[in-house]
Amino acid sequence: MNQSKLACGIMSGTSLDGIDVVIATISGTGLTTKIEMIAGKTFDYPPMLLEKVKLAVTDQLTVKDVSSLHFELGRLYASCVISLCKELKLSPSSLNFIASHGQTVYHQSKIEDTRLPSTLQLGSGSVIAGLTETTVVSDFRIADMIQGGQGAPLVPYVDYLLLSSSDKSRIAQNIGGISNITYLPKTKNEHDVYAFDTGPGNMMINYAMEKLYNKPYDDCGQIAKKGQLILPLYDEIMQHPFVHQMPPKSCGREQFGGAYTQTLMTKYKNHAPEDIIHTLTVATASTMISNIKQFILNKHEIDELIISGGGVHNQFLMNFIQKSLPDIKVLSSDDVGLSSDYKEALAFIVLGNQTLFQQTANLPSATGAKKHVVLGTVSYFT
Amino acid sequence: MNQSKLACGIMSGTSLDGIDVVIATISGTGLTTKIEMIAGKTFDYPPMLLEKVKLAVTDQLTVKDVSSLHFELGRLYASCVISLCKELKLSPSSLNFIASHGQTVYHQSKIEDTRLPSTLQLGSGSVIAGLTETTVVSDFRIADMIQGGQGAPLVPYVDYLLLSSSDKSRIAQNIGGISNITYLPKTKNEHDVYAFDTGPGNMMINYAMEKLYNKPYDDCGQIAKKGQLILPLYDEIMQHPFVHQMPPKSCGREQFGGAYTQTLMTKYKNHAPEDIIHTLTVATASTMISNIKQFILNKHEIDELIISGGGVHNQFLMNFIQKSLPDIKVLSSDDVGLSSDYKEALAFIVLGNQTLFQQTANLPSATGAKKHVVLGTVSYFT
Numbered sequence: 029m030n031q032s033k034l035a036c037g038i039m040s041g042t043s044l045d046g047i048d049v050v051i052a053t054i055s056g057t058g059l060t061t062k063i064e065m066i067a068g069k070t071f072d073y074p075p076m077l078l079e080k081v082k083l084a085v086t087d088q089l090t091v092k093d094v095s096s097l098h099f100e101l102g103r104l105y106a107s108c109v110i111s112l113c114k115e116l117k118l119s120p121s122s123l124n125f126i127a128s129h130g131q132t133v134y135h136q137s138k139i140e141d142t143r144l145p146s147t148l149q150l151g152s153g154s155v156i157a158g159l160t161e162t163t164v165v166s167d168f169r170i171a172d173m174i175q176g177g178q179g180a181p182l183v184p185y186v187d188y189l190l191l192s193s194s195d196k197s198r199i200a201q202n203i204g205g206i207s208n209i210t211y212l213p214k215t216k217n218e219h220d221v222y223a224f225d226t227g228p229g230n231m232m233i234n235y236a237m238e239k240l241y242n243k244p245y246d247d248c249g250q251i252a253k254k255g256q257l258i259l260p261l262y263d264e265i266m267q268h269p270f271v272h273q274m275p276p277k278s279c280g281r282e283q284f285g286g287a288y289t290q291t292l293m294t295k296y297k298n299h300a301p302e303d304i305i306h307t308l309t310v311a312t313a314s315t316m317i318s319n320i321k322q323f324i325l326n327k328h329e330i331d332e333l334i335i336s337g338g339g340v341h342n343q344f345l346m347n348f349i350q351k352s353l354p355d356i357k358v359l360s361s362d363d364v365g366l367s368s369d370y371k372e373a374l375a376f377i378v379l380g381n382q383t384l385f386q387q388t389a390n391l392p393s394a395t396g397a398k399k400h401v402v403l404g405t406v407s408y409f410t
Numbered sequence: 411m412n413q414s415k416l417a418c419g420i421m422s423g424t425s426l427d428g429i430d431v432v433i434a435t436i437s438g439t440g441l442t443t444k445i446e447m448i449a450g451k452t453f454d455y456p457p458m459l460l461e462k463v464k465l466a467v468t469d470q471l472t473v474k475d476v477s478s479l480h481f482e483l484g485r486l487y488a489s490c491v492i493s494l495c496k497e498l499k500l501s502p503s504s505l506n507f508i509a510s511h512g513q514t515v516y517h518q519s520k521i522e523d524t525r526l527p528s529t530l531q532l533g534s535g536s537v538i539a540g541l542t543e544t545t546v547v548s549d550f551r552i553a554d555m556i557q558g559g560q561g562a563p564l565v566p567y568v569d570y571l572l573l574s575s576s577d578k579s580r581i582a583q584n585i586g587g588i589s590n591i592t593y594l595p596k597t598k599n600e601h602d603v604y605a606f607d608t609g610p611g612n613m614m615i616n617y618a619m620e621k622l623y624n625k626p627y628d629d630c631g632q633i634a635k636k637g638q639l640i641l642p643l644y645d646e647i648m649q650h651p652f653v654h655q656m657p658p659k660s661c662g663r664e665q666f667g668g669a670y671t672q673t674l675m676t677k678y679k680n681h682a683p684e685d686i687i688h689t690l691t692v693a694t695a696s697t698m699i700s701n702i703k704q705f706i707l708n709k710h711e712i713d714e715l716i717i718s719g720g721g722v723h724n725q726f727l728m729n730f731i732q733k734s735l736p737d738i739k740v741l742s743s744d745d746v747g748l749s750s751d752y753k754e755a756l757a758f759i760v761l762g763n764q765t766l767f768q769q770t771a772n773l774p775s776a777t778g779a780k781k782h783v784v785l786g787t788v789s790y791f792t
Contacts, residue, residue, distance in 0.1 A: 090469045091515050092469050092518070095529065096524075099552075136474070143477075158553050171540050405549075
């Protein structure tokens, strides 16, 4: 169990801004887990495939195309792994395992019309296994959902394993398309850990950047920095019911995606583009701060806020958060030895490692599940 | 490896005529595999769910419904397992594992328009695992397809393990919706084994029975027995290119489903219903005989033909086959100790057992794959 293994993690988030692939060594399990990153790379979705994925997430594909896309994405993920291995002069089959999140094309933890709660990640683990000649763990969200959980968030368990400190109480925050936070008490008692989504991460900002500037994101927050606050727009976002909903809670494109952002942008279309970006950034940061204050600082003292994900590169956003929480030290996860860019991909290596040892890896306090369960399915290649 | 395990197999075929669930003990792996059936039961699809499945197989469901159906079928399969266990006064969690084929809603081993070859079985293994609290093996077809195989047929490998005899050269035939045969030489050399689909099994007969008699099948072949041959209809079916295509080959609803059968029925609608059923039955049997003669008896001597699947109960069909092959002893698999009704569900237990031992279980000579690979994905429950 303590033998070091070579593993690969693949994460492609709901923001569709690329496929993060990371290679690392991992040893131990649970709280003894040690992971060290060797290399990481972000691959773009090929345009044709991106179009298909967009059709999938907007419920515009039927069975045959879903089936094909499951294989096409599996093939794409495998090619990304093979490409990164080639750069490192590694044979993919020398990896002990690959953990792949897959592309979520549907995730609903409540009954909707005639549909049961369900989640669907495309990019078949068996396809990846066959092409890389390596055992693959995938489909991490289902098991938790069957125990009554939301199937999300899953990274908080990894935050608990890797970022808990016995000296300091921490919050781990990931700012991807959406933002989620995990409370990590210095007691290191799993039962005291909890986690939830705070609302938008980069999702609204990136959507608006694409529409207003034809750019995928606001580099370093330069545009946000130039703009001024549109108070009614700010207020409208801050009044979104999700911001004030009690945890556990999770959100996604359904709440803060293109449809929502577009409605707001149309309503405030007479304002300067940089003011829109500024306000979306301030409001995004404020939903985070509001959640931290309402649902963590009301009960606990916090020493450090450790941020990962693309949001780390938005200097304006980072400064805003630090200014709003003067008593807390705001760090990027790089500062504590965990790549902020590849944290989620690394996290799935940790989760996949748990699966292969048949050890549980959900955090019921984060997902709402009734039980600890083993997550994921294993496609063996031997 | 030789310890006996309690396992459950779930098979729901393309004919949608029910869910076969079987409980058995299994020991060994590969050629040392021993399986003994304890109980089996066929469950009907609940009407609402059957409707959804029919929409799926006719490519009329979109992403959200596919995702939900994956969970709904998983829940249904789990409830079938739990129900059979209850009858046996067994706790489902006392099963060592469950092997579930899932419901195929798409299977295409060639490129079609912009789609890659792919296969999609719904009824999530992780859903079944969570509800039965038992480790589940599922998604058996993908790995073979990634090695260039057709992902089908998979049962021939099990035929090879369980029905090969060193005294007699045999053909194992399964007559489900479609019919497939496996050549099992008495050399017991895997490289000499080959298998392929011969064409329709019960698919055309059952479709016509439903339309003409409002019954799901021709009980014991009584209607076929009463009718007379419509020679042009017979000839038309026998001229279907699939009948004469060289193995390896596989077929399904695409070739011999409702669309094809309906066209023929419309063309011959002025004939008596029993003549239609008689002719479909004779033609179905003749496609089998023709394939056996063209692609097996041309090269090999055969002692026994061992038939399993629903076709065994069609006495008219069975008699026709025996009369057409006077030099071969035609048996049902029950005669050699393997339930003809539950053979496919039992076969998936054998395949799942291979998966759990990380042993390969495809037969490249049957599927066309370039390599032997481990099949399936494992959803652990511990």
